[in-house]
Amino acid sequence: LSVRPKGVSNRPVVTLYPNWSEIYRGETITVRCEIHGGDTEWDYEWETNSMIKPPNQKKYKIISASSSNCGNYRCKGRMKSSQNKTTEWSDSVTLTPTVTLQPPWTQIYSGETVTVRCEIQGNEGAQWTYEWRPAKVNTPPTSNEYRISSAAESDSGGYSCRGRRNSSWTEWSDITTLKVTAKPKAELRADDTAVPVGGSVTLTCSVNGKSSEPARNEQISVSEGGLYWCRGGRGEPVYYTEDSQPVWIDTTGDMKKLKQGENLLAYKSYFPRKDPSRPAWLPH
Numbered sequence: 001l002s003v004r005p006k007g008v009s010n011r012p013v014v015t016l017y018p019n020w021s022e023i024y025r026g027e028t029i030t031v032r033c034e035i036h037g038g039d040t041e042w043d044y045e046w047e048t049n050s051m052i053k054p055p056n057q058k059k060y061k062i063i064s065a066s067s068s069n070c071g072n073y074r075c076k077g078r079m080k081s082s083q084n085k086t087t088e089w090s091d092s093v094t095l096t097p098t099v100t101l102q103p104p105w106t107q108i109y110s111g112e113t114v115t116v117r118c119e120i121q122g123n124e125g126a127q128w129t130y131e132w133r134p135a136k137v138n139t140p141p142t143s144n145e146y147r148i149s150s151a152a153e154s155d156s157g158g159y160s161c162r163g164r165r166n167s168s169w170t171e172w173s174d175i176t177t178l179k180v181t182a183k184p185k186a187e188l189r190a191d192d193t194a195v196p197v198g199g200s201v202t203l204t205c206s207v208n209g210k211s212s213e214p215a216r217n218e219q220i221s222v223s224e225g226g227l228y229w230c231r232g233g234r235g236e237p238v239y240y241t242e243d244s245q246p247v248w249i250d251t252t253g254d255m256k257k258l259k260q261g262e263n264l265l266a267y268k269s270y271f272p273r274k275d276p277s278r279p280a281w282l283p284h
Contacts (some may be wrong), residue, residue: 001232010181011088011089012034012077013091014073014074014075014092017029026283031073033046033058033059033076033248035087040077041057042079043083045075045076045086046074046075047073047089048071049071049072049197066106070097070120071170073205074090075250076089076090078115097119097120097158097162097163097170097171097172100207101115101116101117102114103257104181105272107181107279108178109151109180109182109239109241110152110153111150113129113149113235115145116146116159117145118161118163120143120146128144129142130142130143130144130161130164131162131163131164133161133235134159144163146217147160152180154180156178158174159178160173161173184232185244186207186230186231187205187207187228187244188203188204188228188229188230189204190204191204193248194249195251201278202229211276226248227247227249228248230243230245231243233246
């Protein structure tokens with residue numbers, strides 16, 4: 001039988017400081033049991049399915065969060081002056097897992113590599129079994145990550161996870177949506193296709209409308225003309241877009257390196273005199 005002391009709220013409240021339900025490894029958080037009203041002195045009792053049970057104190061400070069701290073937390077108060085008088089249990093506060101992507105891009109292109117990972121507040125030293133949605137990710141069940149080595153459009157969709165230790169499950173994580181689309185193609189534009197002697201041409205390479213800094217040769221002479229194209233790259237190892245359509249600059253001669261825009265590579269070709277029908281592609 002729970003007795004509500006006069007002037008004191010019947011049900012305590014569990015609060016988190018900072019007020020985040022998703023905590024990452026190494027962060028500090030305080031779990032607090034609040035009983036509002038009156039001057040009653042309390043002993044505190046906690047109930048949790050985490051690996052580490054908080055001490056019977058008003059607040060529990062987690063200095064460096066790990067998977068051992070993951071779970072549901074609720075508390076109740078017991079009067080120091082009358083140990084048989086307690087409040088009701090508070091509602092539970094849950095620390096939930098989080099699905100992350102590495103690299104952290106929700107827009108993935110066909111052929112790229114991405115790892116979907118289930119983070120449960122650190123995961124150091126704890127033996128967790130993981131369950132994923134969609135079910136195709138559940139191999140093996142003890143792994144907290146799912147590596148997609150060559151993404152396809154069939155990998156698009158929402159991913160969520162939960163963890164189990166012994167017989168206790170965490171809550172399901174929020175859904176992280178992954179979108180896989182066809183490999184993009186770069187676009188190369190020139191502000192002019194005829195270069196006067198001693199003049200210059202500005203080339204701009206873009207991918208899905210996101211332009212690089214223009215690749216520019218300050219002094220393009222007659223001997224520096226030819227066929228130019230570009231492609232974009234990102235990630236490590238680098239994933240490249242399809243090459244752009246070539247742009248012909250109306251001069252002839254040797255090749256010269258273009259200045260490269262951020263994350264975009266510029267290329268130039270020329271036609272060898274000995275066989276003008278076959279281009280030699282020379283990346284820089």
